[in-house]
Amino acid sequence: MADHRLKPITPLGHDTPHSVTLGPVTITEVVDTALASLAARMGEAKAVADIADSAGIPLPGPGKAAQGATYAAFWLSPDMWMIEAPFATHEDILAHLKPHFGETASLTEQTDAWARFDVTGDDLPAMFERLCAFDLRAQAPGAATRTVIEHLGCYIVIRASGHLSVLGPRSSAASLFHALETAARSAF
């Protein structure tokens, strides 16, 4: 991380990530992940796949997320992924990725475009069936989707059994968090 004097705040406006436990679920702001979109340039899909493979960047198929040693990724659209990396070491994520991909791919920093809330607990489907049309009961870890929660376009990534991430537009973090809290209170 660069040695500058500006102090970050979380999407909810706190100095440190906010967390709340409601019955069996815990909803936590996550700010320690850097994000970048990766889109293969026209005709470069194969090259991008090869580079990603050698760089240890997983490129999962539609509806999927995958975790590598350093990088993780979930599918966005044909030949396009969201790449995740640890914020502490990869804050300037493009500086890490661009040398690998050069002109084969378009890379865009997305770290602060999203507010990420991780939700952990048992029976998350009971909560999320009040939020979105994503059929959580039919999913396994490694599933990822784009969905709409209270008008907000969001991504849901299932990290593990009883653990998922919701990524929503950062400016609406408070509204999204409120929706998550409300659904948890309603369900449990």
Place this chain on the structure above:
Amino acid sequence: MTQENRIKGGQIDRTRTLRFTFDGHPYTGHPGDTLASALLANGVRLMGRSFKYHRPRGPISAGSEEPNAIVELRSGARQEPNTRATVAELFDGLTANSQNRFPSLKFDLMGINDRLSPFFAAGFYYKTFMWPAAFWEKLYEPLIRRAAGLGSLTREEDPDAYDKGFLHCDILIIGAGPAGLMAALTAGRAGARVILADEDFRMGGRLNAETLTIGNHSGADWAEDTLRTLAQMPNVRLMPRTTVLGAMDHGIYSAVERVSDHLPIPAPGKPRQILWRIYSRHAILAAGATERPIAFENNDRPGILLAGALRTYANRYAVAVGDRVAVFTNNDDGLRTATDLQAKGIDIVAVIDTRQEGDLLPGIRHLKGAQVIDTKGKLDLKSITIRNANGRSETLSVNALGVSGGWNPNLNIASHHRGRPVWNDAIQAFTPPGDGPKNLIAAGAAAGHLSTHAALQTGAAQANAALEALGFKPHSPDLPKAEDAPLNLTPFWYVPEGKGRAWIDQQNDVTVKDVKLAKQENFTSVEHLKRYTTLGMATDQGKTGNILGLAIMAELTGRSIPQTGTTIYRPPYTPVALGALAGRSRGHDFKPTRLTPSHKWASEQGAIFVEVGMWLRAQWFPKPGETTWRQSVDREVLQTRASVGICDVTTLGKIDIQGRDAGAFLDKVYANTFSTLPIGKVRYGLMLREDGIVMDDGTTARMGENEWVMTTTTANAVPVFRHLEFVRQCLFPDMDVQLISTTEAWAQFSVAGPNARKLLQKIVDQDISDAAFPYMACGNITVCGGLRARLFRISFSGELAYEIAVPTRYGDALIRELMKQGQDFGAVAYGTESLGVMRVEKGHVAGNELNGQTTALNMGLGKMVSRKKDSIGMVLSQREGLTADDGLRLVGVKPVDPTKPLTAGSHFLDIGAAPVASNDGGWLTSVVYSPHLKSSIALGYLKNGTARIGQRMRTVNLLAKTEVEVEIVSPHFFDPEGDRLRG
């Protein structure tokens, strides 16, 4: 009061007593009761007044088809009108009131309507309230509404929350009677994901209401056992208190779950109801059937119920509606009421059977070929008069009468996609259409199979059909033994004898006479019959009356019932609270809010916020001593132009455009050329719609050979992104272009004013002198000791100005740092009002000018539309009608008398011209107060405007009743040469 009509048995919990009130009188009941069953147990049979004639009415059913027992539940903000007592689950402390009566249910002044009934026949309103037309809205309609049977609203906000949700299943089973339970058991055991939904709080359907056995169990016990089995299956979801409302497209069904309606108030955080959207691959309609009455004179007195409802009250709720009961039937099912009630020790006075044939019931006075021709009893049934087969009439003293005219399958949902129901002669009823919603199949009584055996058998069979279609291995359970008796119905719709009124649709007070009148006036199609008589309207949607009405019409017109046809059904199956449709979308939660990166800081400054779409933007920042918004805005503008001001402009849309063809792509979407823009430079762009009208404007920066950042207006951020995706994917799929929104990723601030550079240089790590970073430059920089950032030297205010962007998480820190470092210069934060003032002073267009009707030429930017290349909208922007020399042009406007305020929306008129449309010269789009010119100034579109600069006109606003003499000037009020922004 004691529950004087309570008998033995039933599925109520007598270990607990619930207290409730009806019309202020206290009563008691038990868990398992509905409001109607508890009231009947207490001897209360009068529960409402009819809609039109204010006739005293009691319940005729024990279910959601109820037309009469319509009450207001609860009090205060939770008061809910027009609810059916027959399905309202009793809870301790329930308060209920009758409606549509004054001053009381027993003595209702509007009962006079009943005496005046000859005047209120079908079509009465149409014939009577015809003129004068103006009277309709102000006089007739309010009067009619007051007299009609609608409940009252408290006008208090509903304190409860409602959820919306999404469910998924392989097979949705609608109805948990014998067919639905058997289907669920079959599908559940095969491993399919099953949702079993039933509107009742106790699943089991008619099994709870009958004494019929299944195998060695009572029907109710079998239902309970089966439900216990189903509850153990993780792939089966049981949803009692859940009404499936309608079949939508693609296997989606809507349903409302009454989560907390049976509680005094919902538990904290819990919704009162949930509106579910159920995604199903297959659905089975097992919604049962609804009994229909026979029409005869005065068949609407409290105490006259459907025969099946009398059984339900006795068997399920342990209530004897009366102790001297008669049954009037045209089928064998009606006979069950007599035998069931007699077994409970209730005196069966007679069974009046319209049929000549068939066996006589042993030990009961069973009159064949007889009819009920009249009844007596003002507020309560006292006696019935019958006509025996031998022609003799006889009056029987009874206090309850069960009527059965047969059963109508509840096929409603099957015709939600407009399939026409199919007539079944054997049961004399309509059955579900063959061309109903895809993958919806019916089972049991809903399909016209009325015996218990047939329900079980078709439930299993249809589940297997669905399983097979879905690729599951069918599962054939052993069918338990159950009755399989035929209905033996002989059609009999109404008793022709008698001059009085025979009611068909009790909710809308539609009588046999009304149907006759409709026929007489040639309203013979079922659709016309419905509209003319109101048959089948309102909360019950004619569940008991519809078929009766059209059967009578068929008889009158000499057509068969299928020839006569039937109206079909629309969602919802039963009424839905508007709150459930709204869900959480109310008040502050109506839509999400977007907060800018400086929101926290701005709140601390006491900023006044304005909603811009979903964004909350600081409108101005009041300082101590400032009492009006103008003082704050004037200060912000003057100080920005004098030194430096800072504004959060994060809300502008930012779109990252990359790819080898990005430049060529921009040439397509922008009217002016971008591909030639050097790296490190920004250009203002104008984006046209295909029809040549301006869609949006903004700047686009070239950050690298193949990397561009487009800026859009706040309002059009999403539409422009959508447009670009359309262009990329559909119009130019061969271009190498990748897009992603970065609006939220960067916190962006405008730093404007003569001291802007001095301020920024204190935080920017690189040289940003005019030489190093000239006007319209852009680049990646670092700030505050190494934080990656972007800088754009662009100006909306006309000042020396920059936009600086940092990753959003640092936006809060950056505004604080800028304000801190700016103290030396007296830096101010400014909001959207000052932004607006400065852009109008500078003559820049914004949303008011980009109104979706105007061209580049109108804006004075016609030369920006390049003819050297093809771009979207270029050709159509050259249309004759859009290029007239005397068309609208953007002009500046100032009042001749500087003290006179201008009003946005005012229209231009020549001096002395009458304020009529033919003299209209255009309109004022944006008006601000310019603290520099110390006057109101405006932008506007004026016909032939450029040629009229220097002339005087009037701006007239007939709505605001203002008229101001103005001078037409250049739209560039401030620094027209642009020396300041290049400084």
